[in-house]
Structures are given as C-alpha cells and as structure tokens.
Amino acid sequence: MGAPPEKDGCCKTITKFLFSHIGLCLMVVLYCVAGGFIFEHLEKNNEEQICYESRSEYEPMQSKTINSTLKIFYEYGGAITNEQTRDLMVLQLESVLETFRNNTLAIGYNGRWCQLYGQPNGPTYDWSWAGAVLFSVTVVTTIGYGHIAPKTVWGRLVCIAYAVLGIPLMLLCLANIGDALADIFRFIYAKICCCGACRKKKDKDKVTPIKHSESGGQWDNDKKALTEMTGPQIAPLDTNFTRVPSKSPTDSMDMSDTRRLTSAGSRSGGKNKVQIVPLDLKKNDPVILDDDSDSDEEDEDMENRKVTVPLTITMIVIGGYIFGGAVLFGLWEGWDWLQSAYFCFITLSTIGFGDVVPGRDFDNPQVQAQLMLGSIYILFGMAILSMCFSLMQEEILAKARWIGQKLGIVEKDAED
Structure with missing residues (x-):
C-alpha cells in the first residue's frame, strides 16, 4: 500500500x-x-x-x-x-x-x-x-x-x-546562497546603480494582440463597417426607441440577431438614413485577449540577468567586507589593522595558515560570544565571496565573448 x-x-x-x-x-x-x-x-x-x-x-x-x-x-x-x-x-x-x-x-x-x-x-x-x-x-x-x-x-x-x-x-x-545573492546584487546594480541605463530601451510600446477564431476576419470587417460613415458628421438620432425585453435576465445579446448600423447621408446636409443590416457572426466564436503581463516580467528578468557587474564593483565589495572584519577583530583581539586584515583574508580564502587565531581564552563568556559572531562572519563571508566569484566569472566571460566577436572568432547572437 x-x-x-x-x-x-x-x-x-x-x-x-x-x-x-x-x-x-x-x-x-x-x-x-x-x-x-x-x-x-x-x-x-x-x-x-x-x-x-x-x-x-x-x-x-x-x-x-x-x-x-x-x-x-x-x-x-x-x-x-x-x-x-x-x-x-x-x-x-x-x-x-x-x-x-x-x-x-x-x-x-x-x-x-x-x-x-x-x-x-x-x-x-x-x-x-x-x-x-x-x-x-x-x-x-x-x-x-x-x-x-x-x-x-x-x-x-x-x-x-x-x-x-x-x-x-x-x-x-x-x-x-551565492547564486541568490548574485541575483539580488545584479538586480540592485541594474535598478539603482545603472539607473536603468543598462536595460535596452524599447522603441515602441507593446500592443496587446487580439487572438480570435477563424471568423475573426469577418469580425474585423464588420467592426470597420460599423465605424464608417458617408457623411461628414453623424446627425442626431431620434431618441424614440422601444425597449425589447430579453428572454431571461442572464441571457446576453444573441449574436445572430445583431444588426450593423450604417449611415448614409448627402454632403449637402441632408438627413442621414440609418440602416440595420444583420451581421454574420457566430454565437460561439470566442474572442481571446492575450495578457502579456507574464511575458513582460520574464523579459524584465532576462534583461536583469544580461547585466554584468564590473570587476571593480565586486572587488570593492570584497575589500569592504574584509575591511569590516578587520575593524571587528581588531576591536575584539587587540590586533593592529594589518594583522586583522591578514586574518580575514587568509580565513575567507580558506588558506587557513593558523598562525593567527581569535579567542584563545575560550572560558570567558565574552570571548565565546565573539567566537560565535566570528563564526557567522566566516560563513556569511564565504557566501559573499561565492557571490563575487560568480559575478566576476560572468563579467570575464562577457568580456571574452566581446573580444571574440570583435576579432571575428565568435559569431554575434541575434539578440546582440
């Protein structure tokens, strides 16, 4: 079972x-x-x-x-x-x-x-x-x-x-975590740092297409005939109309009884004649409106993924994180700035010489709290480095592809 x-x-x-x-x-x-x-x-x-x-x-x-x-x-x-x-x-x-x-x-x-x-x-x-x-x-x-x-x-x-x-x-x-942080950082860079300059500008706004069935051509012709008038203006129509009750409260307008209004008038200002012509529309012909909101979001996500972060930005992020750790461990351990920065770099790069180790007085409660925060710093810092390495790899590959296209070694993509 x-x-x-x-x-x-x-x-x-x-x-x-x-x-x-x-x-x-x-x-x-x-x-x-x-x-x-x-x-x-x-x-x-x-x-x-x-x-x-x-x-x-x-x-x-x-x-x-x-x-x-x-x-x-x-x-x-x-x-x-x-x-x-x-x-x-x-x-x-x-x-x-x-x-x-x-x-x-x-x-x-x-x-x-x-x-x-x-x-x-x-x-x-x-x-x-x-x-x-x-x-x-x-x-x-x-x-x-x-x-x-x-x-x-x-x-x-x-x-x-x-x-x-x-x-x-x-x-x-x-x-x-590195991929997630890379996507977040790339999005922030594209939206804030680039101020939208990294995105390709579209020449025209998108027009929502109308999808219809096989009788869509007749629907377009009837819609066009409905709006065409022979006279320069539409004369006021007589407002004496008789209301025809519907068959049921929930019935919609029967497409087989639909009439087309045409107007015929002389250019000399004569009265316009209104003629009711039956429309040849099927009742069950669906008219489907295509909503492009999802495709717009996908296009925007693809545009953000095409953005590459410069190497200088990623190096600044790495340097800033190491500098912050140097200040932190310098205050905790009493190290000078160079020794603290050296420890942060050796640790985050997983070299780990072991010549400089924080918190040797492990029985001190304050030192234990510092060790826990230091462990969080190491774990999060390695995620930051993973993010930066991912962004640097994308930038280097983009530069290499650009050089290859300039030299004629690599063919240009259709989107480029």
Missing part, C-alpha cells in the same frame, strides 16, 4: 524547505552547533588527561635541568676568574638549557597547571564548546587552522565522517 496523500505532501513540503535558502543555512548552522557538542564531549576530558601526562614527564626534566645548572656553578666555585672561564661556563649552561627546551617541546608541554583546569584563574580548555564550534566551522569550510586537532581515536574517526558529510553540505549551501 502506498503512503497517504497527506504524508506525501508533508514530506514534499519538508524537503522543499530543507533545500531552500533558509533551510540550507539553518542546516549548516545546526550542523556546526552539533559538531561543537560532539567534539567537546570527545576531546575535553582527553585534553586534561594529556596535560597530566605531559606534566608528569616535564617535572623530572625540570629537576634534572636545575641540578645540572647548580653543578656547573659548583664546578667553577661560584666565581669567574677570567673571561675564558666565563665563556666556558656560559657554553655549558646554554647546552643544558637547550636540551631542556627541546625535551619540553617533544613532550608537548604547554606550561599549564592541570589541577586548575576549569577554575576562575586556571588555564582554559581548548576544547570548550565555543572552541569546538570554531573547529567545526574550520572543518566544513576547509579552512583548517590547525590550532587544535582531535587526539582520540573516536575523535579522529568522527572528524572524518563529520567532514565527509559537512563539506558537501557547506558547498551546496554556498552555491545556493
């Missing part, structure tokens, strides 16, 4: 909404939020455990380095007699400290006190919920800062599955 019609209609409605502009954006946002909860659950406890393990390896190395340093001072008696002796002692101290530094980097110790995790004055978790959301955004957008990465087995497996599902969803959303 098939599904009920109500269920099928509900499923179609839900599917249509999910693949709409709003539905796709909502799906991406919920996907990133869910990823934040998943990766926080998988990696937060492991982060604390790694801290304890690295701390346990760090403390013996620290004690050994201190003992080696004191031993050097004891060997030289705490006094430096000459410059050669001082240089030798400094060389030994540098060797001990360099060994300590390399060993510390090898175990990945970051100098945090693991017992104070989660405390007001203690170290902050990299895998807090806000940090995990930022990580999810960098995964689905293929930015990949690399400032944090999953260390557990389950975390890495989930990250692979999360990226396999999230990246196509993100690309679909960017393509959908």
Whole structure:
C-alpha cells in the first residue's frame, strides 16, 4: 500500500524547505552547533588527561635541568676568574638549557597547571564548546587552522565522517546562497546603480494582440463597417426607441440577431438614413485577449540577468567586507589593522595558515560570544565571496565573448 496523500505532501513540503535558502543555512548552522557538542564531549576530558601526562614527564626534566645548572656553578666555585672561564661556563649552561627546551617541546608541554583546569584563574580548555564550534566551522569550510586537532581515536574517526558529510553540505549551501545573492546584487546594480541605463530601451510600446477564431476576419470587417460613415458628421438620432425585453435576465445579446448600423447621408446636409443590416457572426466564436503581463516580467528578468557587474564593483565589495572584519577583530583581539586584515583574508580564502587565531581564552563568556559572531562572519563571508566569484566569472566571460566577436572568432547572437 502506498503512503497517504497527506504524508506525501508533508514530506514534499519538508524537503522543499530543507533545500531552500533558509533551510540550507539553518542546516549548516545546526550542523556546526552539533559538531561543537560532539567534539567537546570527545576531546575535553582527553585534553586534561594529556596535560597530566605531559606534566608528569616535564617535572623530572625540570629537576634534572636545575641540578645540572647548580653543578656547573659548583664546578667553577661560584666565581669567574677570567673571561675564558666565563665563556666556558656560559657554553655549558646554554647546552643544558637547550636540551631542556627541546625535551619540553617533544613532550608537548604547554606550561599549564592541570589541577586548575576549569577554575576562575586556571588555564582554559581548548576544547570548550565555543572552541569546538570554531573547529567545526574550520572543518566544513576547509579552512583548517590547525590550532587544535582531535587526539582520540573516536575523535579522529568522527572528524572524518563529520567532514565527509559537512563539506558537501557547506558547498551546496554556498552555491545556493551565492547564486541568490548574485541575483539580488545584479538586480540592485541594474535598478539603482545603472539607473536603468543598462536595460535596452524599447522603441515602441507593446500592443496587446487580439487572438480570435477563424471568423475573426469577418469580425474585423464588420467592426470597420460599423465605424464608417458617408457623411461628414453623424446627425442626431431620434431618441424614440422601444425597449425589447430579453428572454431571461442572464441571457446576453444573441449574436445572430445583431444588426450593423450604417449611415448614409448627402454632403449637402441632408438627413442621414440609418440602416440595420444583420451581421454574420457566430454565437460561439470566442474572442481571446492575450495578457502579456507574464511575458513582460520574464523579459524584465532576462534583461536583469544580461547585466554584468564590473570587476571593480565586486572587488570593492570584497575589500569592504574584509575591511569590516578587520575593524571587528581588531576591536575584539587587540590586533593592529594589518594583522586583522591578514586574518580575514587568509580565513575567507580558506588558506587557513593558523598562525593567527581569535579567542584563545575560550572560558570567558565574552570571548565565546565573539567566537560565535566570528563564526557567522566566516560563513556569511564565504557566501559573499561565492557571490563575487560568480559575478566576476560572468563579467570575464562577457568580456571574452566581446573580444571574440570583435576579432571575428565568435559569431554575434541575434539578440546582440
């Protein structure tokens, strides 16, 4: 048995909404939020455990380095007699400290006190919920800062599955939103910036055609005969008419009883004679008026799609968005203007070096709010870049076609 019609209609409605502009954006946002909860659950406890393990390896190395340093001072008696002796002692101290530094980097110790995790004055978790959301955004957008990465087995497996599902969803959303924004921006440019100059001017107004049946020719002749008069003027007619009642209130005029009025008069001002001539019209001949309102809207939409936005306009849009992000992150992170602009460009272009990352104090509520706004900035900014790339592609193709037509390589279209 098939599904009920109500269920099928509900499923179609839900599917249509999910693949709409709003539905796709909502799906991406919920996907990133869910990823934040998943990766926080998988990696937060492991982060604390790694801290304890690295701390346990760090403390013996620290004690050994201190003992080696004191031993050097004891060997030289705490006094430096000459410059050669001082240089030798400094060389030994540098060797001990360099060994300590390399060993510390090898175990990945970051100098945090693991017992104070989660405390007001203690170290902050990299895998807090806000940090995990930022990580999810960098995964689905293929930015990949690399400032944090999953260390557990389950975390890495989930990250692979999360990226396999999230990246196509993100690309679909960017393509959908980018095309919609491109249409909106093209419409605004054609209507406001161009002030209508981009549209082709029409020489004549459109005349609504009249479609009729096979007897349309006779209808045109009778209509013409109805308006032709032999005299220069139409004399006043006698107003003594007798009303003929209709057969029923709803009956319209019977076309077989229709009469044609003709007027015959002399040029000397004689009385005009009115003659009633039967018209040869069929009752069932339809007269269809063609409404061109829909075609006008389609023509207008096609004209808007023919408009290409100059490269300078799209570059100004990209530069303006990067400049706005530079001001925003400069206020939040205390970066200078160049560093903020560098971060915005590296992020939106999905290069993602990871040398500059916002909001490292993830336990601060203000920083968490800033990270969420920063994630929205990244997602919307990639949609803006998708829009600009689409417009730039259209402009470049139009210029290449124009050059090809000038060189005779490409034939001109009939509309051109």
